[in-house]
Amino acid sequence: MKTPSAPIDDPAAAAEALREEARIWLSRLAGAEPTQMDVQAFQRWQRTSPAHAAAFDEARRQWASMRLALGGLLRTDPKFAARHERLRHGASAQPGRRAFLGAAAGAAVAAGVVAVVHPPLGLWPAAGEWRADERTATGEQRELLLARQVRVTLNTQTSVRRQAEGLELIAGEAAIDLPAEGGAPFVVSAGAGRALAGGDGPGRFELSYLQGKACLSCLEGTVRLEHPAGTRQLQARQQLVYDAQAISGVRAIEPADLSAWRRGELVFRQTPLARVVDEINRYRPGRVVLLAASRRDDPVSGRFSIAVLDEALLQIQHSFDLQARSLPGGLLVLS
Structure with missing residues (x-):
């Protein structure tokens, strides 16, 4: 891939050239399914120096912001929606900032209401995960001790955000162990649903949220799901699945198999x-x-x-x- 070059005696120009390279790489990776050669070449470029990695981080933040903004404009402004096609069609011949804008606009159209960026081959965290308070890396597990002695175990590739009444599970999988003492229910929100447990004794439940689908499992005590499609109550050894539109039926589970990842x-x-x-x-x-x-x-x-x-x-x-x-x-x- 050809990228702009900058005079080495002009730091400002060199920095801008590096940002341009990062925008080109992001447009190339997100505009279509990248080949393994693309991915390997990108990884070599990104490892060239800390400045290269930082430039790409900046580009992906801009990408996420633009996709969100463009998605709103394309839904509400017909003139902008008509103009974006001309920009997008001209992007392939202009590999820098114009392609970056065109690809972001095109992606916003294809996705409709854009909430997250889905990175190719997991090269970087999805945009929604950048606001997480806690995030585990691939293969990492982490335990959090929250207020009221609530213990939360985060599985691999999990992002959560602390909230006043509990947690938001942005992506991944979490196990929640609740103490025997009473109090307000502990709430974990994921996608369109909210899981509420505790307040009336000890409890354990697990919640995963991957690719828009959530799986709620009750291991001990009870857990209630609140969802636009209705409310469900799970007893110990029961599980259900939901997405943005619907809730599945309840099925029986084997807790030892479900929690194997904690072992x-x-x-x-x-x-x-x-x-x-x-x-x-x-x-x-x-x-x-x-x-x-x-x-x-x-x-x-x-x-x-x-x-x-x-x-x-x-x-x-x-x-x-x-x-x-x-x-x-x-x-x-x-x-």
């Missing part, structure tokens, strides 16, 4: 291989890509240690007769 394990029971790979990607640095389409729905059962997931991948490779190819940056292709 450093992943447990699968007749789980489709594609979902197993997605789950492993939440815990393992890099990326596992499953190209064997015919194997995506094959069932997987097993118990794997989070600390040695490459061993789990080796077992999967042999069990399903897959070919594995390792690439730089922790990328593993299964075909």
